[in-house]
Amino acid sequence: MVISSKDRARRDALVSAIEDARTAYYQHDEPTISDAEYDMLFKELVDLEVAHPELVTADSPTQSVGGEASETFGEFTHPTKMWSLDNVFDDAELDAWLARVGNHNFLCELKIDGLAINAVYRNGVLETLATRGSGAVGENVMSNIEYMTCVPQKLTAIKGQAFPELLEVRGEVYFSLADFDQINLEVTATGRTAFANPRNAAAGTLRQRMDNRVVAVAEAKSASSREKKQEELDRAAKALGRLGLIVHGIGAHDGLDITAQSHAYDLLKKWGLPTSDRVKVVDSAKAVHDYIEYFGLHRHELEHDIDGVVIKVDDLAEQDELGFTARAPRWAIAFKYPPTVVRTKLVDIGVQVGRTGRVTPRAQVEPVLVAGSTVTFATLHNGFEVSRKGVRIGDMIFLRKAGDVIPEILGPVVESRDGSEREFVMPTNCPECGSVLAPEKEDDKDLRCPNARTCPAQLRGRLEHLGSRAVLDIEGLGEKAARALLEDNVIEDEGDLFSLTSEDLSKSDFFVKGAKRELGKNAEVLLEQLELAKSKPLWRVISALSIRHVGPPTAQAIARAFPNLTDLQTASQDEIASVEGIGQVIAASIIEWFAEPWHRNIVTKWQRAGVRMQDEAVDSGPQTLSGITVVVTGTLDDFSREGAAEAITSRGGKSASSVSKNTDFVVVGPGAGSKAAKAEELGRPILDEAGFKVLLEDGPEAALKHLGLA
Numbered sequence: 001m002v003i004s005s006k007d008r009a010r011r012d013a014l015v016s017a018i019e020d021a022r023t024a025y026y027q028h029d030e031p032t033i034s035d036a037e038y039d040m041l042f043k044e045l046v047d048l049e050v051a052h053p054e055l056v057t058a059d060s061p062t063q064s065v066g067g068e069a070s071e072t073f074g075e076f077t078h079p080t081k082m083w084s085l086d087n088v089f090d091d092a093e094l095d096a097w098l099a100r101v102g103n104h105n106f107l108c109e110l111k112i113d114g115l116a117i118n119a120v121y122r123n124g125v126l127e128t129l130a131t132r133g134s135g136a137v138g139e140n141v142m143s144n145i146e147y148m149t150c151v152p153q154k155l156t157a158i159k160g161q162a163f164p165e166l167l168e169v170r171g172e173v174y175f176s177l178a179d180f181d182q183i184n185l186e187v188t189a190t191g192r193t194a195f196a197n198p199r200n201a202a203a204g205t206l207r208q209r210m211d212n213r214v215v216a217v218a219e220a221k222s223a224s225s226r227e228k229k230q231e232e233l234d235r236a237a238k239a240l241g242r243l244g245l246i247v248h249g250i251g252a253h254d255g256l257d258i259t260a261q262s263h264a265y266d267l268l269k270k271w272g273l274p275t276s277d278r279v280k281v282v283d284s285a286k287a288v289h290d291y292i293e294y295f296g297l298h299r300h301e302l303e304h305d306i307d308g309v310v311i312k313v314d315d316l317a318e319q320d321e322l323g324f325t326a327r328a329p330r331w332a333i334a335f336k337y338p339p340t341v342v343r344t345k346l347v348d349i350g351v352q353v354g355r356t357g358r359v360t361p362r363a364q365v366e367p368v369l370v371a372g373s374t375v376t377f378a379t380l381h382n383g384f385e386v387s388r389k390g391v392r393i394g395d396m397i398f399l400r401k402a403g404d405v406i407p408e409i410l411g412p413v414v415e416s417r418d419g420s421e422r423e424f425v426m427p428t429n430c431p432e433c434g435s436v437l438a439p440e441k442e443d444d445k446d447l448r449c450p451n452a453r454t455c456p457a458q459l460r461g462r463l464e465h466l467g468s469r470a471v472l473d474i475e476g477l478g479e480k481a482a483r484a485l486l487e488d489n490v491i492e493d494e495g496d497l498f499s500l501t502s503e504d505l506s507k508s509d510f511f512v513k514g515a516k517r518e519l520g521k522n523a524e525v526l527l528e529q530l531e532l533a534k535s536k537p538l539w540r541v542i543s544a545l546s547i548r549h550v551g552p553p554t555a556q557a558i559a560r561a562f563p564n565l566t567d568l569q570t571a572s573q574d575e576i577a578s579v580e581g582i583g584q585v586i587a588a589s590i591i592e593w594f595a596e597p598w599h600r601n602i603v604t605k606w607q608r609a610g611v612r613m614q615d616e617a618v619d620s621g622p623q624t625l626s627g628i629t630v631v632v633t634g635t636l637d638d639f640s641r642e643g644a645a646e647a648i649t650s651r652g653g654k655s656a657s658s659v660s661k662n663t664d665f666v667v668v669g670p671g672a673g674s675k676a677a678k679a680e681e682l683g684r685p686i687l688d689e690a691g692f693k694v695l696l697e698d699g700p701e702a703a704l705k706h707l708g709l710a
């Protein structure tokens with residue numbers, strides 16, 4: 001859309017009117033306009049920005065974390081200019097740049113979605129911290145430094161080397177995705193618009209004058225005004241404390257003897273400045289492409305958002321030779337990835353009933369292209385989550401989709417509401433069977449349909465689960481087959497499954513073909529597969545029962561301790577709880593399950609139909625992982641999540657779901673999130689899939705050797 005100069009002028013007028021009002025409120029505690037007038041100006045600015053997202057600048061009053069202040073800071077002229085980089089958006093444009101610069105060693109690094117800053121150190125002591133601003137002149141945000149933990153105020157001395165008298169360090173302040181989510185929740189809780197991206201959140205956080213906020217609290221003219229300003233001060237301080245920093249360059253550097261960009265990074269690191277472990281120096285155009293491709297695939301596994309990769313000629317003399325254009329260095333380029341956050345409309349919120357009766361709201365959004373695929377649905381977890389995120393049906397929202405992760409709603413654009421939006425109300429009755437929904441325990445956030453036995457949604461869910469690859473692996477028993485079996489009254493519940501005959505199946509249109517109603521191929525496959533399933537290992541049968549908290553890994557532990565289902569059925573809660581990795585909660589859930597007559601009836605029917613309910617004595621193979629706890633996160637090529645857990649437990653190891661200091665190994669595949677970061681934080685050994693295979697085959701020592709740690 002074309003932005004008219006009229007729109008631009010109006011934007012500028014709104015920004016200045018809003019900033020004047022804020023200054024009056026903050027610095028003089030004397031509002032010049034009413035709250036309603038202020039809100040109208042603010043809403044108009046938001047509407048303008050929604051219509052023309054290109055108009056949104058990081059310093060827009062809509063992009064402020066504290067909610068109110070975004071006052072001006074003193075100007076700071078950078079000792080040397082902070083250049084911006086030219087961007088390329090695809091391989092062809094990148095190749096054109098690579099051809100222009102010729103052969104070099106290239107330093108590749110991630111382009112963090114944050115705010116560029118310049119930290120000026122004199123003899124190792126931080127003198128000024130400034131935003132990039134125009135590149136020549138930024139804002140001096142040094143007065144906020146005491147609230148920030150990410151920027152060292154003193155550099156660590158290197159033995160035998162004096163600090164340069166003047167050193168400019170360039171970097172990016174940013175929020176981790178976890179902190180970004182937290183900030184957005186806090187911002188929307190105060191009735192404000194969520195930040196569209198971590199960069200705006202970082203800018204909104206850094207660009208608030210904490211000194212003015214402190215004065216505003218002290219000079220507040222009423223107790224309630226003081227309280228409100230104190231709250232805002234606290235919120236702003238907390239947000240500043242959460243900012244992280246990654247440094248990625250130097251400007252002026254008196255008396256430093258360095259020859260390469262990567263050399264500068266080594267020095268910065270030794271001085272105690274946070275550099276990225278993901279920086280890589282490569283020597284070919286192909287390796288540059290590989291780096292870009294790798295992080296294009298794995299960007300959603302990082303603890304922070306990136307919007308691309310920066311490539312720099314590593315050698316400083318070669319950089320000098322290439323020089324600068326009027327606006328950017330010729331020796332560096334930013335490769336931009338497609339965005340992962342978009343704005344769209346929340347059309348409706350429906351609810352889904354799961355296998356265990358859990359009722360989850362699901363957002364339907366106006367179809368929107370993000371991260372390479374069209375998104376129409378996003379998850380909302382539970383009713384509590386809907387109100388926590390503050391979204392209403394009809395809202396404009398920010399939506400994030402990264403890789404294979406389920407799309408997620410960040411928050412609403414509150415100011416673009418026109419009054420037609422409505423609150424989502426969690427239904428009181430099950431949409432499928434009409435039962436009254438209730439939390440299982442008083443403080444549960446999830447609502448459940450209590451009708452486990454005949455609720456169609458739950459029955460369907462259990463059948464699908466039972467047929468899934470991780471459980472009994474019955475080809476032909478998917479969502480559609482499950483629906484047909486139930487809706488055409490072929491079976492009453494899963495108890496009837498293994499005694500199904502071709503005659504039974506011929507009652508359902510889904511399983512017959514033609515006018516003669518001959519049995520279809522799908523029916524044959526299903527019957528064949530059901531027969532095969534009857535002699536599968538006991539743990540698969542136990543998982544097929546849909547006992548709460550008993551997934552495949554737990555079922556394996558149980559089947560090892562109770563290789564006969566009758567033994568499990570007659571065991572006491574304490575006996576079950578004493579099994580390694582089980583505990584009282586799971587044991588109680590098992591006891592509860594078997595106490596239900598219709599559950600026992602399923603077992604009896606299966607037994608009668610020939611389902612094997614015990615394991616033959618098996619040689620469990622070498623116990624290479626005895627006493628070893630392993631956490632697997634992300635996706636692996638050759639193992640499903642359950643398969644990986646099985647591989648660990650069958651070798652005597654423990655497959656855990658969260659990383660702690662007691663974790664021996666963390667296996668990280670694509671899609672890994674916070675667990676990988678946690679492993680790094682705790683210094684636990686991290687294995688890739690190849691390393692995991694070494695661990696399984698040859699045990700922990702070989703795996704450490706694989707990592708070069710032993």
Ligand SMILES: [Zn+2]
Nearest residue numbers: 430433449455
């Ligand atoms: Zn129901």
